[in-house]
Amino acid sequence: MTAALLVATALMGLAGTAAGAIAPVRFRIALSSALTIAACALGFVVGAEVLHSGHAAVVHTTTLMPLASFSLALDRFGALFVVITAVVGICAMIFRFGYDGQGLASRTASSILPLFVTSLLLVPAASNVTTFLFLWELMAITSLLLVLTDHARRSEVQVAGQWYAVMTQLGAAALILGLVLLATRSGSQSFAVIAVRSAHLPAWVRSTAFVLAVVGFGSKAGAVPLHVWLPRAHPEAPGPVSALMSAAMVNLGVYGIVRVGMGLLSGGPAWWWLLVMGLGALSAMFGSLHSATSKDLKRLLAYSTTDNVGLMLLGVGASGLFADTGHRALALLALVAALLHVVFHAVFKGSLFLSASSVHQAAGSTDLDQLGGLLRRMPVSGPIFLVGGLAIAALPPFCGFVSEWLLLQSMLHGLPSGDVAIAVAMPIGVGVLALTGGLTAFTFTKAIGIGLLGLPRTQDAERAGEVGRPMWIGAGLLAVLCLVFGVAPFLVIPSVVDAAGAVPGLHLAGALTRGWNVALPGVPGMLAPGLVAIGLVGFGGLVALGRHLVQQRPVRLTEAWGCGRELQTARMEYTATSFGEPLTRVFEDVLSPARDVDVSHLAESRYYTEAAVIHTTIDDAFERRVYRPADRMLVRWGAVARRVPNGSVHRYLAFGLVALIVVLVVLA
Amino acid sequence: MDAGSCNGCEIEIASIFSPTYDAERFGIRLEASPRHCDGLLVTGPVTRNMAAPLRKTFDAVPQPRVVVAVGDCARDCGVFRGAYGVEGAVSDVVPVDLEIPGCPPDPAAIVRALRGLAGT
Numbered sequence: 015m016t017a018a019l020l021v022a023t024a025l026m027g028l029a030g031t032a033a034g035a036i037a038p039v040r041f042r043i044a045l046s047s048a049l050t051i052a053a054c055a056l057g058f059v060v061g062a063e064v065l066h067s068g069h070a071a072v073v074h075t076t077t078l079m080p081l082a083s084f085s086l087a088l089d090r091f092g093a094l095f096v097v098i099t100a101v102v103g104i105c106a107m108i109f110r111f112g113y114d115g116q117g118l119a120s121r122t123a124s125s126i127l128p129l130f131v132t133s134l135l136l137v138p139a140a141s142n143v144t145t146f147l148f149l150w151e152l153m154a155i156t157s158l159l160l161v162l163t164d165h166a167r168r169s170e171v172q173v174a175g176q177w178y179a180v181m182t183q184l185g186a187a188a189l190i191l192g193l194v195l196l197a198t199r200s201g202s203q204s205f206a207v208i209a210v211r212s213a214h215l216p217a218w219v220r221s222t223a224f225v226l227a228v229v230g231f232g233s234k235a236g237a238v239p240l241h242v243w244l245p246r247a248h249p250e251a252p253g254p255v256s257a258l259m260s261a262a263m264v265n266l267g268v269y270g271i272v273r274v275g276m277g278l279l280s281g282g283p284a285w286w287w288l289l290v291m292g293l294g295a296l297s298a299m300f301g302s303l304h305s306a307t308s309k310d311l312k313r314l315l316a317y318s319t320t321d322n323v324g325l326m327l328l329g330v331g332a333s334g335l336f337a338d339t340g341h342r343a344l345a346l347l348a349l350v351a352a353l354l355h356v357v358f359h360a361v362f363k364g365s366l367f368l369s370a371s372s373v374h375q376a377a378g379s380t381d382l383d384q385l386g387g388l389l390r391r392m393p394v395s396g397p398i399f400l401v402g403g404l405a406i407a408a409l410p411p412f413c414g415f416v417s418e419w420l421l422l423q424s425m426l427h428g429l430p431s432g433d434v435a436i437a438v439a440m441p442i443g444v445g446v447l448a449l450t451g452g453l454t455a456f457t458f459t460k461a462i463g464i465g466l467l468g469l470p471r472t473q474d475a476e477r478a479g480e481v482g483r484p485m486w487i488g489a490g491l492l493a494v495l496c497l498v499f500g501v502a503p504f505l506v507i508p509s510v511v512d513a514a515g516a517v518p519g520l521h522l523a524g525a526l527t528r529g530w531n532v533a534l535p536g537v538p539g540m541l542a543p544g545l546v547a548i549g550l551v552g553f554g555g556l557v558a559l560g561r562h563l564v565q566q567r568p569v570r571l572t573e574a575w576g577c578g579r580e581l582q583t584a585r586m587e588y589t590a591t592s593f594g595e596p597l598t599r600v601f602e603d604v605l606s607p608a609r610d611v612d613v614s615h616l617a618e619s620r621y622y623t624e625a626a627v628i629h630t631t632i633d634d635a636f637e638r639r640v641y642r643p644a645d646r647m648l649v650r651w652g653a654v655a656r657r658v659p660n661g662s663v664h665r666y667l668a669f670g671l672v673a674l675i676v677v678l679v680v681l682a
Numbered sequence: 683m684d685a686g687s688c689n690g691c692e693i694e695i696a697s698i699f700s701p702t703y704d705a706e707r708f709g710i711r712l713e714a715s716p717r718h719c720d721g722l723l724v725t726g727p728v729t730r731n732m733a734a735p736l737r738k739t740f741d742a743v744p745q746p747r748v749v750v751a752v753g754d755c756a757r758d759c760g761v762f763r764g765a766y767g768v769e770g771a772v773s774d775v776v777p778v779d780l781e782i783p784g785c786p787p788d789p790a791a792i793v794r795a796l797r798g799l800a801g802t
């Protein structure tokens with residue numbers, strides 16, 4: 015049954031592609047979106063059924079691709095990711111009904127988008143190397159085309175596309191090498207067979223394959239230092255696409271690392287997992303620092319994706335480390351925390367990206383310094399962004415709180431284990447989690463305080479109004495989930511535990527939920543999100559009651575204090591740049607901000623200034639110190655290499671002769 | 683708040699927080715924002731440019747509040763009476779609760795007056 019539904023999912027997605035390509039303009043968006051929603055719904059059913067029953071959905075055919083079989087086998091672990099993608103996909107497609115991205119309405123984009131969603135849905139089901147790489151590349155290329163949607167209108171899109179193309183293909187190359195190495199060495203390309211035989215492979219093969227997989231999947235997940243494409247591509251992609259990329263696609267990077275490291279290779283030495291934790295810690299700190307100092311809403315969200323991927327990798331690394339040292343219960347706990355963060359990140363980042371696109375459509379900009387006063391002007395989308403922001407800042411009663419709490423607990427409980435690697439890694443992990451938690455709260459205070467509150471800073475922001483109903487329904491569904499999962503995490507935790515339990519070698523000493531509460535089996539500690547929520551509501555009620563009782567006199571309303579200035583305008587408001595300035599200064603070595611002051615003088619006298627303009631930019635340190643020099647070096651080598659073939663036929667003949675001699679010598 | 687003084691009064695006000703007078707031991711503190719204040723110390727005659735900011739600052743102080751006019755200028759424009767840029771004394775612009783005479787008033791007098799207000 016599930017197998018048939020899985021096939022139906024793929025077919026429905028292809029039907030969406032066909033509809034996008036041939037349907038008349040009038041029905042194009044409606045038809046392709048509706049079919050994509052149907053594909054996601056089918057995917058959701060398959061995923062939920064597999065999660066529930068534990069029976070894998072298997073599809074196997076030898077006729078679809080030449081020389082290799084096409085085979086899908088969706089187990090519980092993959093099903094979790096299918097379900098996440100399906101939920102985000104449905105919301106993004108609903109959102110698309112109201113989205114007026116001109117580019118996204120084109121024939122190309124309308125036919126590519128369903129294909130992208132379908133590939134996202136199918137990647138976690140792939141069960142042999144060829145199928146996996148085929149679907150993975152399909153996902154990479156369709157997402158690249160979607161990032162390029164608006165390339166004709168804005169030149170930044172082209173640059174973003176180039177970065178994305180290079181990084182994703184480098185990652186894919188690493189993946190191909192790693193997976194092919196595993197397949198040839200174990201004599202089969204089926205994941206199930208590799209998983210059995212990999213234990214007998216030499217250590218260097220296993221380690222090489224794992225490191226290559228971490229590089230390949232890490233670049234897709236946006237882990238530092240392979241993240242450089244992410245803060246460029248995610249903001250430039252049209253709204254629904256950026257939501258899908260940030261909330262569904264990066265997850266697959268985490269999926270891949272777990273699938274290869276824990277599934278195919280069944281765990282490995284401590285240094286693998288320390289590597290993963292290191293990448294995670296670096297991503298979390300770097301991402302949260304950059305998102306705290308970004309002033310563009312979508313760029314800020316993109317960096318925060320890097321930050322959250324870092325937290326997921328921290329959990330995955332901790333889990334591998336625990337498993338390696340024999341702490342099975344803790345290993346599962348850490349993996350559950352990481353996967354739970356994947357789920358919740360998808361939910362809140364989806365709603366944040368979608369509502370940021372609503373802001374873009376309503377106010378014409380995502381530059382925080384051009385926004386302001388939107389909470390009142392967008393009475394639905396504003397609160398949706400607010401909910402997403404509270405959830406990502408890990409404040410109860412929203413969902414981010416639960417997963418970060420679990421992650422923290424799993425790392426803290428590893429401390430008494432007595433293992434040196436754990437004793438060193440876990441406190442660092444806890445520190446990183448604390449630092450990024452603070453920075454995330456800072457970031458979203460900025461995004462909400464500067465972007466949504468205050469006075470509008472431009473006329474466009476002044477005229478902004480609420481967006482169309484499909485848009486806020488799409489984003490709102492996810493925001494509602496933020497609250498529901500935050501209050502009642504027991505709705506998802508059992509499924510996540512089942513999914514994590516599908517990873518070989520992990521099992522749980524008891525249930526992770528007890529009634530409404532989250533309990534930690536084998537270790538002391540419990541969380542009652544329901545009670546926290548009730549407490550918060552009760553506390554809010556008490557405050558309101560207290561105010562009501564105390565406030566006998568009428569409230570006196572006065573102007574906001576502005577140093578007694580006569581004229582208060584939006585230009586005197588705090589800006590996102592100045593809000594992040596202290597942090598930029600403290601972390602000057604990492605962020606290396608550049609400042610440009612342009613002063614123009616009056617024509618009559620150079621002693622008087624006509625206008626002064628200050629530009630501040632913050633560069634990505636990895637881009638500046640690693641990628642740009644590498645790029646320059648390649649260009650230089652290219653220039654040298656160009657001198658070798660100079661167009662002379664004699665020289666080419668000589669090359670041919672020399673090559674022939676070399677080949678003969680080598681063969682002889 | 684300096685509404686147009688010659689800064690003589692400010693110097694004396696500043697010196698009440700010096701080690702010699704140390705007004706803080708009586709619970710008297712200088713605050714940067716009117717939002718955190720119980721009272722408003724105004725010095726100098728109110729110039730035309732400062733009249734509106736004075737009203738706004740007065741508005742910004744939470745109730746209950748007191749206004750203290752420090753120095754002769756604040757009380758009745760002092761030596762600046764009749765000058766072209768002067769709007770009037772402090773009491774012409776906002777209601778004044780306490781006046782401290784002197785040009786400038788002695789720090790001890792200021793401390794005494796403020797202690798009287800605070801009851802310490």
Ligand code: SF4
Binds near residue numbers: 727753755784785
């Ligand atoms: S009272 Fe005297 S010291 Fe104070 S502001 Fe007026 S002139 Fe200056």
